[in-house]
Amino acid sequence: MGRPVRVAVMGLGQRGLQHLKSLWSLRDEGVVQIVGLADAFVENLAPGKIAQYVPDYAPEGIATDASVHVVMRDAAPDALFVAIPPGVHAGEVVAAAEAGVHLMVEKPMSLFLDEAVDMERAIEDSGAIATAGFQQRYSPRNEAVRDFLADKRVVMVNVVHNGALENHSIKHTPTDRLDGPRNRVWTASMEWSGASVVEAGIHQVDLMRYWCGDIEWVEANYAHRDASDIEDGGDNPYAYRVAYGFEGGAIGSLIMSRLRKAYYNDGYQGITWTHGHVKFEGRDAVAYYYEGPYPPEQRPSAEQLRHVLPAAAGEDPTTGLARAFVEAVATGSDAGLRSTFAGSMNSLSAVLGANISDHLGGERVYLADLTRADRYAQFRRRPGPAAA
The missing domain is CATH 3.40.50.720 (NAD(P)-binding Rossmann-like Domain)
Incomplete structure (x- = not known):
């Protein structure tokens, strides 16, 4: 250099x-x-x-x-x-x-x-x-999963993330001076963040793509927050159910929640290929599959099926x-x-498409149509005078 x-x-x-x-x-x-x-x-x-x-x-x-x-x-x-x-x-x-x-x-x-x-x-x-x-995408563990799945047919990927609305941290943008959230937690605001699926869930969606390839369609339904439960502009929905179809034939789901007064987080990530599963256990990515004479004489134990995927040491x-x-x-x-701006547009379309699907009652939205179909034009443009 x-x-x-x-x-x-x-x-x-x-x-x-x-x-x-x-x-x-x-x-x-x-x-x-x-x-x-x-x-x-x-x-x-x-x-x-x-x-x-x-x-x-x-x-x-x-x-x-x-x-x-x-x-x-x-x-x-x-x-x-x-x-x-x-x-x-x-x-x-x-x-x-x-x-x-x-x-x-x-x-x-x-x-x-x-x-x-x-x-x-x-x-x-x-x-x-x-x-x-x-x-x-630059996490050694996530790279190890991608490498392991490279020669396999992935058929399903599921991500569940339950989070507390209070976990959103105070940001550095003074939204209180910009007609935004008074507490400066703009990530909890639908107007400022585009919903939790967009602001946070896009990471999970992009990892799905890293492992499974580009997304073809999306269907989504949200449980929207009651007006009486909105404080400091934190109006993002309670819960999200998003289904994805991948160009390679796999299906996927992203399930998220953002609850007030729960103060508890948990989650799950799992990838399924035709003959096994990948799970995340602590810091390890673990594949469960059988290798040996088929059919086996007796049902293998979980330990016999468990394979920790080797991940190289890496930086932050x-x-x-x-x-x-x-x-x-x-x-x-x-x-x-590991992703260009152009390549990342599929991840962005997949989360913005989820918002559109929810707005349209959960209908299937094909991402190829989002940027050109007239019926989606109102969702693509910035509202108000700034769109002129």
């Missing part, structure tokens, strides 16, 4: 600070130079605040401004990390791509498919290298994502990325 890749970060909230921390470690290795930071709320750019989340942070030589356009002009980055709430994009990704800046865009890339398509088109037209913030997945992206920029090739 030649000179360090010049990187700027837009959005110094929870996720942006995590990205900056990873980039700072790559800076210490000499592969990255942090040249600019942008945040619409200048208090988030205070060195003392950043240093609370990024040890050894030093502001010298780093351009900072409320406007990412000013930072791109003054700092001339090679690459930009965009980590802002998904509903507040205002053309920054398109502008960066048109300026020849490579992009890492935090998920979900937008709450509006038309806007995301505009981003995708600008990236493609510019030739920019771009990825989305699906760091879980967020750092793994940053490293892969920076190397892609440095080499001019996206071959080492």
Whole structure:
């Protein structure tokens, strides 16, 4: 690798600070130079605040401004990390791509498919290298599952996640000053997050795709929150049941809940192929299957069927994502990325399509139709004057 890749970060909230921390470690290795930071709320750019989340942070030589356009002009980055709430994009990704800046865009890339398509088109037209913030693909355990399933026919994948609404953390965007949630927990708000399936469930959906391939259709039904149970704008549904059909023939389900006053989380992930199952047990991915003369003389025990999948040692997945992206920029090739921006559009369509399906009474929505069918046009565009 030649000179360090010049990187700027837009959005110094929870996720942006995590990205900056990873980039700072790559800076210490000499592969990255942090040249600019942008945040619409200048208090988030205070060195003392950043240093609370990024040890050894030093502001010298780093351009900072409320406007990412000013930072791109003054700092001339090679690459930009965009980590802002998904509903507040205002053309920054398109502008960066048109300026020849490579992009890492935090998920979900937008709450509006038309806007995301505009981003995708600008990236493609510019030739920019771009990825989305699906760091879980860089987990050695998840990679081990993908490798194990590579020569198998997956027929089903199921994810269950029960969560407490109170688990949502206070964010750094002052939504209380933007007619949003007074407690700044925008991830609990339907308007700001697009629903828990979109803001959080997109990670599980993207892992399904990592293991099983692209999604063809979605059907969904939600149990919406009672008006009397909404506090501080936290109106995301109680529960979600989402069914997916994969292009390769597998079926899948994502079941989520976000309850108030429960204070309990649990979950389950399971992948089924034609002759066995993969489960997650603690830190291990475990495959259950029989190998031996068939039929066996007696029923095998669970221990005889249990195979822990070997996973290589690896770094923090967020750092793994940053490293892969920076190397892609440095080499001019996206071959080492585990998802490109264009490829990530299937994950975004799958969760936004779930919202549409629920709105339409649970009807099956084919993702290929979402970006072009007239009947979905009202769901694709940003509402209000901003859509003009």
